[in-house]
């Protein structure tokens with residue numbers, strides 16, 4: 051449940067500057083208590099006293115500032131978004147606070163925050179590992195500026211052009227979220243990596259001298275770290291994800307303070323002031339409970355910070371002020387802003403994807419707790435034990451019997467969702483059997499049951515099963531595949547039994563009797579609320595039962611049709627009794643990575659070369675397509691992103707059978723359902739984004755429209771421990787060309803081999819064996835070095851475009867973001883330059899360094915203002 055909390059406001063009063071001291075500017079702003087300051091009015095007659103979260107006086111050091119805002123950082127490793135920004139007039143100390151000073155040990159918030167973040171992540175990882183669980187995390191970094199209302203990538207290494215803010219609907223929360231399309235993201239492994247990027251980006255930032263500051267930042271800068279931390283145990287897997295945004299705003303400046311300023315400066319000033327005023331207006335709107343409209347769209351800054359200001363982010367504002375009289379008016383207006391900010395309430399929640407098993411365990415412990423609670427209540431001992439016995443204090447589903455019945459209803463609803471999903475797979479299988487239309491069916495989105503998510507261009511095939519290893523659908527559904535790695539007596543099998551169905555009803559009946567007894571006993575008032583709750587649960591239970599009946603019937607009908615099809619010869623005859631009609635019927639499928647090719651690589655022999663005792667069963671081939679950008683109105687050309695073999699986990703986790711795009715399917719369920727296993731054991735969920743390829747190759751794509759064929763192989767991913775910037779190069783080029791058209795069945799050159807996974811079902815029906823991670827070159831255009839399928843962004847691929855020599859990001863919103871399904875965003879028209887070169891050459895020089903120098907380049911020195919190396 052989201053927790054409501056206010057934006058945390060800290061005021062920092064800096065010491066007088068040398069210039070202020072030189073003119074003997076008097077001090078009018080003082081800290082008087084830990085959270086209170088006083089400000090003398092311009093005429094010196096009155097003292098304004100105001101209280102904020104924390105007030106830090108002139109003598110406060112960087113460590114104290116960090117302590118004040120630490121709460122925002124510590125949540126990040128736990129999956130809570132955080133945002134820290136500094137606000138104030140030019141020269142008030144914002145950059146000093148955020149970045150620190152190169153003179154001495156004055157690390158700013160950024161360095162401290164990043165250090166703390168990595169410490170937390172490492173500590174969590176070590177703790178998990180100590181307990182015998184697997185744990186890992188990944189962090190990506192981006193850095194941008196908003197200058198004159200234009201968004202620019204500070205890490206693209208050259209003039210980045212203008213980026214756009216886009217919106218995407220989070221498939222989990224169903225809420226719109228903003229992102230910057232085409233923004234470079236680098237994988238970072240520690241504070242040093244972030245500092246290097248920070249240094250490179252800070253050089254590219256716009257600065258200019260103002261009256262108050264010789265090196266005034268003239269742009270708003272946003273450094274963002276995306277964190278994913280995953281832990282996996284025997285029977286659980288939890289993925290936490292959060293973003294930390296560190297924002298150094300440009301300072302407001304009075305037009306009148308400059309006697310004569312250039313046109314550029316005046317434009318800058320207008321743009322800064324208007325975006326800061328838009329920020330103030332947003333804060334005002336958010337602070338007013340009755341106000342419905344929040345003008346986020348009035349400026350790029352407010353649009354970009356939308357999530358941080360009114361959404362699911364823990365936010366801290368540090369308002370910096372000068373203590374001197376000459377700045378009195380600006381200080382007053384900064385304090386006004388602080389006042390607005392502290393009224394804003396946020397709704398913060400942990401971004402966590404939890405495996406079903408964990409949910410089940412949690413639910414079970416909740417039931418146990420509530421049962422005890424009810425027992426105590428019924429026995430009248432609640433109060434004596436310090437527990438509030440009033441039913442109104444017991445959460446929904448929490449009144450013991452009601453809770454138990456409520457859980458039964460939830461079980462039913464979940465079961466229904468699972469059955470609906472299976473029906474969808476059956477429909478696809480049926481379509482395919484009917485005439486190889488499976489791809490179209492999947493692409494067109496036809497067929498999903500009501501309420502299902504849209505399908506996009508993805509195709510799924512289940513490979514022919516080996517003779518002697520025939521299983522019918524029911525066997526497959528009930529053999530535990532539906533719950534690989536998470537065998538649950540209740541859900542592991544196919545449909546829930548009638549008696550289990552009735553369990554909720556039985557609970558309800560018992561509870562009714564119990565309540566009747568209590569009523570008789572004169573506890574009417576207390577019991578009334580429970581009764582209402584009970585009626586509600588009974589209704590839900592009835593509805594879920596009816597739904598289940600309908601879905602079951604639907605399934606029976608589909609199975610019947612499919613059996614008829616198979617009896618009538620199926621799609622490719624022979625001994626193929628595969629669910630989806632085998633692969634031979636897919637001749638017309640574009641850019642297929644055919645099963646034959648797969649077989650050669652995986653060593654799976656259709657004729658039974660495998661150990662049948664082990665009941666080897668290759669359950670599926672995933673093909674995912676991402677469409678190239680195309681112009682609006684043009685049909686986009688498909689680019690195959692990833693083809694792999696989904697093992698039992700994929701089917702089980704419903705990842706590949708998900709109704710949405712492959713990416714979505716994998717995203718939604720795979721993370722939770724463990725289908726997208728990286729180079730980990732089956733049944734374990736993978737780190738979503740940049741699980742290293744571990745030497746697994748990539749595959750050429752035949753739809754590529756470029757002739758410059760370079761396949762990125764091992765190097766497509768950044769080395770785990772390498773410097774972040776190296777990722778930008780997209781890896782060494784190891785490709786030796788791609789297969790010719792029509793030559794798809796030939797084994798790919800080793801450098802381009804697609805990885806495969808082979809899962810073997812053991813006697814218990816659990817998947818055993820190796821499951822490897824597959825990543826293909828994006829249509830020969832992009833060496834992928836980061837790739838994630840998750841609930842947050844259903845699909846995000848960050849890569850290096852070899853042809854254009856630039857970084858690019860694909861956001862696939864599965865059609866939900868209002869786009870045309872999958873979309874391709876790149877850094878159009880940009881020249882690409884390695885960031886190392888940019889740092890080495892210094893700002894202004896363009897062009898790439900010669901090849902082969904990269905290895906010898908040492909990490910750039912960090913001498914940027916405010917950043918310590």
Ligand SMILES: Nc1ncnc2c1ncn2[C@@H]1O[C@H](COP(=O)(O)OP(=O)(O)OP(=O)(O)O)[C@@H](O)[C@H]1O
Pocket residue numbers: 063064065067138139140141142143144145146147151260263265266267268299300301302370
């Ligand atoms: N708390 C502080 N202690 C010591 N020096 C400070 C402090 N705050 C700011 N300064 C100094 O004041 C000067 C201006 O600070 P800074 O560049 O951080 O201002 P700013 O608010 O970022 O201004 P702008 O908006 O123009 O970029 C710098 O030389 C900085 O080192």
